[in-house]
Amino acid sequence: xxxKKKKTGLIFFPAFDWAISPxxxxxxxxxxxxxxxxxxxxxxxFENIIEFKPGLATTSDINRIHICVPDANSVIxxxxxxxxGGAITAADKVLQKEVDNAFALxxxxxxxxxxxVHGARGFCNINIEAIMIEYIxxxxxxxxVAIVDTDCHHGDGSQDIYWHDPNTLYISxxxxxxxxxxxxxxxxxxGGPNALGTTINIPLPPQTSxxxxxxxxxxxxxxxxDTFKPDLIINSAGQDNHxxxxxxxxxxxxxxxxxxxxxxxxxxxxLEGGYSIESALPYINVGIILAMAGIxxxxxxxxxxxxxxxxxxDDISRYIEKLATxxxxxxxxxxxxxxxxxxxxxxxKHEKNINYDxxxxxxxxxxxxxxCNDCGGFVTINSTASTGxxxxxxxxxxxxxxxxxxxxxxxxxxxxxxxxxxxxxxxRDRDIFQVVK
Amino acid sequence: xxxxxxxxxxxxxxxxxxxxxxxxxxxxxxxEISLMxxxxxxxxxxxxxxxxxxLKRIVLSTxxxxxxxxxxxxxRVGLILAxxxxxxxxxxxINNDTHFISGYVNHRGIEIAGIDHDEVSQICEHFxxxxxxxxxxxxxxxxxxxxQEIEVRDIINNNFKHISxxxxxxxxxxFPRRVSTTYLNAxxxxxxxxxxxxxxxxxxxxxxxxxxxxxxxxGGTLEIxxxxxxxxQTILSGPAASxxxxxxxxxxxxxxxxxxxxxxxxxxxxxxxxxxxxEPLGVTIEGHKTLIRxxxxxxxxxxxxxxxxxxxxSIVIGPERDGPAAAFGGPSPTPTDAMIVAGLTNIGDKxxxxxxxxxxxxxxxxxxxEAAKMIFDLTCQKIxxxxxxxxxxxxxxxxxxxxxxxxxxKLIPQVLNVVGGPAEPMAEHLGKLLECxxxxxxxxxVANAIGAALARTTTELTLLADTERKTMTIVEEGLQIxxxxxxxxxxxxxxxxEKLFERSLKMGAKKEDIDMETIEDQEFNMVRGFYTTGxxxxxxxxxxxxxxxxxxxxxxxx
Numbered sequence: 001x002x003x004k005k006k007k008t009g010l011i012f013f014p015a016f017d018w019a020i021s022p023x024x025x026x027x028x029x030x031x032x033x034x035x036x037x038x039x040x041x042x043x044x045x046f047e048n049i050i051e052f053k054p055g056l057a058t059t060s061d062i063n064r065i066h067i068c069v070p071d072a073n074s075v076i077x078x079x080x081x082x083x084x085g086g087a088i089t090a091a092d093k094v095l096q097k098e099v100d101n102a103f104a105l106x107x108x109x110x111x112x113x114x115x116x117v118h119g120a121r122g123f124c125n126i127n128i129e130a131i132m133i134e135y136i137x138x139x140x141x142x143x144x145v146a147i148v149d150t151d152c153h154h155g156d157g158s159q160d161i162y163w164h165d166p167n168t169l170y171i172s173x174x175x176x177x178x179x180x181x182x183x184x185x186x187x188x189x190x191g192g193p194n195a196l197g198t199t200i201n202i203p204l205p206p207q208t209s210x211x212x213x214x215x216x217x218x219x220x221x222x223x224x225x226d227t228f229k230p231d232l233i234i235n236s237a238g239q240d241n242h243x244x245x246x247x248x249x250x251x252x253x254x255x256x257x258x259x260x261x262x263x264x265x266x267x268x269x270x271l272e273g274g275y276s277i278e279s280a281l282p283y284i285n286v287g288i289i290l291a292m293a294g295i296x297x298x299x300x301x302x303x304x305x306x307x308x309x310x311x312x313x314d315d316i317s318r319y320i321e322k323l324a325t326x327x328x329x330x331x332x333x334x335x336x337x338x339x340x341x342x343x344x345x346x347x348x349k350h351e352k353n354i355n356y357d358x359x360x361x362x363x364x365x366x367x368x369x370x371x372c373n374d375c376g377g378f379v380t381i382n383s384t385a386s387t388g389x390x391x392x393x394x395x396x397x398x399x400x401x402x403x404x405x406x407x408x409x410x411x412x413x414x415x416x417x418x419x420x421x422x423x424x425x426x427x428r429d430r431d432i433f434q435v436v437k
Numbered sequence: 438x439x440x441x442x443x444x445x446x447x448x449x450x451x452x453x454x455x456x457x458x459x460x461x462x463x464x465x466x467x468x469e470i471s472l473m474x475x476x477x478x479x480x481x482x483x484x485x486x487x488x489x490x491x492l493k494r495i496v497l498s499t500x501x502x503x504x505x506x507x508x509x510x511x512x513r514v515g516l517i518l519a520x521x522x523x524x525x526x527x528x529x530x531i532n533n534d535t536h537f538i539s540g541y542v543n544h545r546g547i548e549i550a551g552i553d554h555d556e557v558s559q560i561c562e563h564f565x566x567x568x569x570x571x572x573x574x575x576x577x578x579x580x581x582x583x584x585q586e587i588e589v590r591d592i593i594n595n596n597f598k599h600i601s602x603x604x605x606x607x608x609x610x611x612f613p614r615r616v617s618t619t620y621l622n623a624x625x626x627x628x629x630x631x632x633x634x635x636x637x638x639x640x641x642x643x644x645x646x647x648x649x650x651x652x653x654x655x656g657g658t659l660e661i662x663x664x665x666x667x668x669x670q671t672i673l674s675g676p677a678a679s680x681x682x683x684x685x686x687x688x689x690x691x692x693x694x695x696x697x698x699x700x701x702x703x704x705x706x707x708x709x710x711x712x713x714x715x716e717p718l719g720v721t722i723e724g725h726k727t728l729i730r731x732x733x734x735x736x737x738x739x740x741x742x743x744x745x746x747x748x749x750x751s752i753v754i755g756p757e758r759d760g761p762a763a764a765f766g767g768p769s770p771t772p773t774d775a776m777i778v779a780g781l782t783n784i785g786d787k788x789x790x791x792x793x794x795x796x797x798x799x800x801x802x803x804x805x806x807e808a809a810k811m812i813f814d815l816t817c818q819k820i821x822x823x824x825x826x827x828x829x830x831x832x833x834x835x836x837x838x839x840x841x842x843x844x845x846x847k848l849i850p851q852v853l854n855v856v857g858g859p860a861e862p863m864a865e866h867l868g869k870l871l872e873c874x875x876x877x878x879x880x881x882x883v884a885n886a887i888g889a890a891l892a893r894t895t896t897e898l899t900l901l902a903d904t905e906r907k908t909m910t911i912v913e914e915g916l917q918i919x920x921x922x923x924x925x926x927x928x929x930x931x932x933x934x935e936k937l938f939e940r941s942l943k944m945g946a947k948k949e950d951i952d953m954e955t956i957e958d959q960e961f962n963m964v965r966g967f968y969t970t971g972x973x974x975x976x977x978x979x980x981x982x983x984x985x986x987x988x989x990x991x992x993x994x995x
Contacts (some may be wrong), residue, residue, distance in 0.1 A: 023969060040544065040612050042613035042614055045611070045726050078843060079626045118787075300522055
């Protein structure tokens, strides 16, 4: 198999001294066998695969995208700064053209971390992709970014963060939320009023195999990407769709992951979940690295690989075809849906109940966005958590219009401080983050 | 007394050392056709008025293995690879006699597919028909379970003069490197074995039971009879000899830089707290990336005899060498000529040097003296830049724990040691550029021989214990043994150190020189479902490169 070789950056940080708890899936051992396989294959000896040490993200990088309560340092450990820093290193190497693409094979993951962070949910504290993307925009100018999240769990955190951003296309393929944590990610979740159609959810039924994943890639994701024309494609490379994963029910394989990567051709891939640490991760990761580097991956397979035994049923194939058609039709009619949804409203309000399963916290949130045709619209958030913290935040989006900025600033200035423990102001374009206690 | 001999490409050096003082040194031209002849000549020089019977040991650093590989004087090797899933065979095939078999083990050392005996026998028959007498057997993850390599060897055992097994080469993970190391080991085994026989016969005459050692690429020594099993370890011992020489000639217990500035190239080495740094995995020779432990050196194409050109308004130095410096009758201007013109050294014919530099001065519109100074500055700058890059590379090496990332040691060199022809005129300026005091060791002209003479025996061992599978592997020793129900990381470390001690003695070490260091010490809980099912313990210990004991701390042999 002759392929065009690419220069691929690898940021490998297995954090061999960090775990959520000793027997937690997110523990020291998670990338041990992946490291063994990557080393034994000698991948780092390839001229076109270059390993980089991760940098450290800073609290400013976090505050550019998150509202951490009470502050960033209270919700993270060093490991989070390194995994976000690893993603940032990957981005720097790609944007500075040192490499053609890069894979941040780092932990802990981030895609369940939402805009407001009261604690950890779904093993995630901070959203490492979002931190990376805003770092890119800050340092390399405004970019249209597409995130294709292939983790088996719906990336509800990434969706929340980019819900109102028309310049970030968030596409998630995951196991149907009726059968798996976090229970969201249905096609009707389609983006906020100013960004309809830039959130796309593709919930696949349990037992979907390579065929189903590649079908939605070819018939739904790639066509939408063609229209969106992103400057950068990010793969949130979760690996828990694998047929051996202990906490999910899908039938994806190492070959499938590699082929998906080859077709999607992401500029940056960032590891998310994936907990079949011995039977799947070593092979998936070798497959992804080889695919990104344009090296023959046809011999990468799991020891117990048997395509017949994990083949999806005809029913599933039909279901997925119908699903893909439905989502594509919905996406094509995004403009007309907006008219119906928004009407004459000037603001739209959205109430959320958020569960932090990892830290056992509950949050009630009211999010308001200004309807705007010129930018993503400024957002205010009123959030109360079971920790006792009550906060208010004003967020001015990137590439904001003057009206959204001045109105947002006014609201921040006039909010009654006595009602809240903390009030936050975040302005992406000016890279301003302020807290009032 | 100890005798160190370094057979280099051009010269063969010898140094006779008594009570850590240099008693005598000698330098003769290397006879490329006959290594024995070179040895005989240099020993003749050394022993002209000496009684050789006083010798306690002889250490040899030779180019025999390196030259065999570089000149392609190697044996044909049949390779049998159990490559399992991963890279395609096309990426692993290193010669036309590479054959792939179906068995393999996984990352934990669990046998996933068994060896097909018929398949192996057929390959063996094919090798015999082809007249192949040397074989290599390498399995993916054979360092985790060596059983399959042994199984294949037992099938083909009686059909070959020599068989090299992958797991014996190194405990490191890296299948392609294990393949090339095994290949090289088998390919030079005949030649090397004959060399050892000849040497033993030749030196045997000098005295009864004189211990003879061979210098390895990692700057350590190996008893000559033991070296027959690992001939590949003896490649690239020249640069190692030079680094060990500098170590013995300087008070170098800090982070330091060592430069060997030659005619064509400059070799850079780095010491961390006085210990020469090793290549992370192994040395590279003739495009073969290997698992052969070796000192970390970087060779750049700039030396005293590099050709200096003036091209598109700038001065270009090296990497070509057209011959000696113009001052010594060479065809092109060189940094050496520039140093002569700039008055930094008094060697050679200054008129010839000036004549060679003049055209460059004219074209760059400068007086000849100024042009010479520029060439000198640029030469120093280029070397300094490469040194800085190498240090940065070392400081940026990837680490895999939060602790190492946040607390890891950073190299900050305190001393610059310079040897080689142009050391005298260049050292001070290089020191300024690198912001550390420069030092030129005495006896540097025979540094290699001294380094060989005083190097200690080095070796390393890798232990992997899997308490769920209740087995422990110490792969370099070919050990795979059951472990008791209770087996801790402390037990593993203790076992590994005991075995390393035994191995060091076998390799020829003196007890007092076995300075052990733990280079990897990790323990992982293996959790399946929500229960801890065992521990995965990984230990690597080594006897690090260094000098034999006898020298006090901070003491040099001069």
